[in-house]
Amino acid sequence: MQTILITGGAGFIGRHLSRAALAANCKVVVFDNLSPQIHGEDPSFEAPAGAIFIRGDITARTELEAALDGIDTVVHLAAETGTGQSMYEIDRYYRVNVQGTALLFDILANRPHSVANVVLASSRSVYGEGAYLCRTCAPEGVRRFPPTRGPEQLKAHRWTAPCPVCGGRLEPTATREDDALAPASIYAATKLAQEDLVRVACTALGIGHSILRFQNVFGEGQSLSNPYTGILSIFSTRIRLGLPLPIFEDGEESRDFVHVEDVVAAVLRCAERPLQDGVTLNVGRGEAASIMHVAQLLCRIMGSNTEPHVTGEYRLGDIRHNFANIEQLENITGLRPAISLEEGMRRFCNWVDTQPIPADLLEKANAELRARKLMA
Ligand SMILES: NC(=O)c1ccc[n+]([C@@H]2O[C@H](COP(=O)([O-])OP(=O)(O)OC[C@H]3O[C@@H](n4cnc5c(N)ncnc54)[C@H](O)[C@@H]3O)[C@@H](O)[C@H]2O)c1
Structure with a gap:
């Protein structure tokens, strides 16, 4: 039975992963600082039964050192994740995403440890516009x-x-793993820096590693209160409040939406089998969906008469299109995404129905961007 440390394990993907890893007979240690942006000002977190929870910051040496005791595999999810916000909170994004990852390897390079495998949650954003x-x-x-x-x-x-x-x-x-890398946002630049740190440090330290470039992950349990990321959360809240659904650009911009259960299956497969030479894999459904289509589908599933409308507004740092070539994912892990966009959205909407309606903070997030000329 192996012991997995999940940094950022109290977050959206981390909570699904913790449950799946426990079900696969792993011991699970969740390490998370319960960031107020995700968990609110008075956060509480109940780890799934059988998991150990350590509240700590990825940028704090002693906290991270303690969490690494007896660990076989690190799944590194802890990060700041808002593309638009990253364009002005540059120091914070760099500190958490890049320095936090550097600290992880500084500890592994300088202390005895049992870590044989690292899985990094990277992002399709490293491709920028993609292929x-x-x-x-x-x-x-x-x-x-x-x-x-x-x-x-x-x-x-x-x-x-x-x-x-x-x-x-x-x-x-479809963008392949060996295609050009060209981050268009600070968030993307930090994810690429994380990739380099993982690849170089793991190779030097003899640690197996997998770098997983997630596309747009969605599903039950995603943060409904973080206005900086998660378009389905933002739209579902506005639908519930009877507010209009503004769509950037002309609505034809597209993303590859993949359900969290499919993502967790890929992470777990890489966590279970260390790949000594390292591997970089796209994790998506391999299909593009326009933002207008997704917004209309959401309205239909939620039984709303709201008509999404294009505003012609845009954000610097957003890409136009990107969807994944998933041949390598299938060849190396043997996994194929199993949940269609519509089925995933039904599951998401059923879960949203059980949640309190959060305040809509989209205008506040957009105002912050406009004030800095990052949106027009
Ligand atoms: N959700 C997506 O669509 C998506 C897409 C591509 C990549 N990713 C990557 O997957 C990972 C997980 O994303 P998620 O959607 O679960 O995000 P999330 O925001 O729900 O979870 C991130 C967790 O990290 C924690 N965290 C933040 N700063 C921390 C710090 N300084 N120390 C310790 N913990 C800290 C937060 O409290 C939170 O619980 C991230 O690395 C993200 O970049 C996500």
């Missing part, structure tokens, strides 16, 4: 990687970048 095909360059399509969309392009509502070679129209295609 596209240009059929003007060649009819069969040439893979292209347009640069980050700048303020001028967004201001002109030129939502999709042209081919960086011929200027022709690009069509999104």
Whole structure:
């Protein structure tokens, strides 16, 4: 029976993972500072039966040292996760995401330990815009990687970048793990820095590692009160309050939504089997869904007459499209995502129905961005 330390284990993915790891006969230690942005000002957390909970900060050496005693596998989830917020809370994002990860390896490099495996929750955001095909360059399509969309392009509502070679129209295609990396936000830059730290340190220390690039994870238990991330949470709250659903850009921007249960299955598989040479895997459903489609589906499932409307507004740091090529995930873990977007959204909505209606903080979050000229 192995012992798994889950940093950020009181969060959305961590709570699902703790339960799944216990069911798979692992010993589980949850390490989390119960960040007020996620857990509120007066947080309480009840670890699942059988798990040990240590309240501690990933940036605090003594707390983390104590948590690492007797650990076989570290699943590193603790992070600040808001793309827009990361563009102005840069020091906080760097400290928690990058320095916290550096501290983990500083401890492993300088003290006796039993850790043989590290699994990192990275993000599709490391790709930035991700992969596209240009059929003007060649009819069969040439893979292209347009640069980050700048303020001028967004201001002109030129939502999709042209081919960086011929200027022709690009069509999104599934992004592979060996495609170009080009973070477009501070959050993404910190996730890429985490990846480098894990890869370099684990190789040097002889620790197996898996880097999992999650797409947009959703499902029961995701934070309904954090206005900085989680579009389904934000929209479901506004639907319940009878508020309009504003959609950025033209609504055709797309994401790959993957249910948390499928993500946890992939994390657990990598936690159970250390891969000595390290592996980087996309974890998604492998299908793009436009934000307008997702908003309309949510309204339908929640029985709401609200009509989502496009505002033409945009946020710097947002990407236009990204969906995952999941061949490697299937080849290496043998797993295929099992939960469709609609089924996952039904499960999410059934759970939302059981929750108190939180205050809507979308306008507050957007006002913070507008004040810094990060949204227009
Ligand atoms: N949810 C997604 O769609 C998604 C997508 C890509 C990547 N990820 C990554 O997956 C991981 C988990 O995401 P989540 O959705 O469960 O987020 P979450 O916000 O629900 O959970 C993160 C947890 O980390 C804890 N935490 C924050 N700062 C900490 C600190 N300084 N010390 C200790 N704990 C701290 C929080 O209290 C929280 O419980 C993150 O690394 C995130 O970057 C998530």
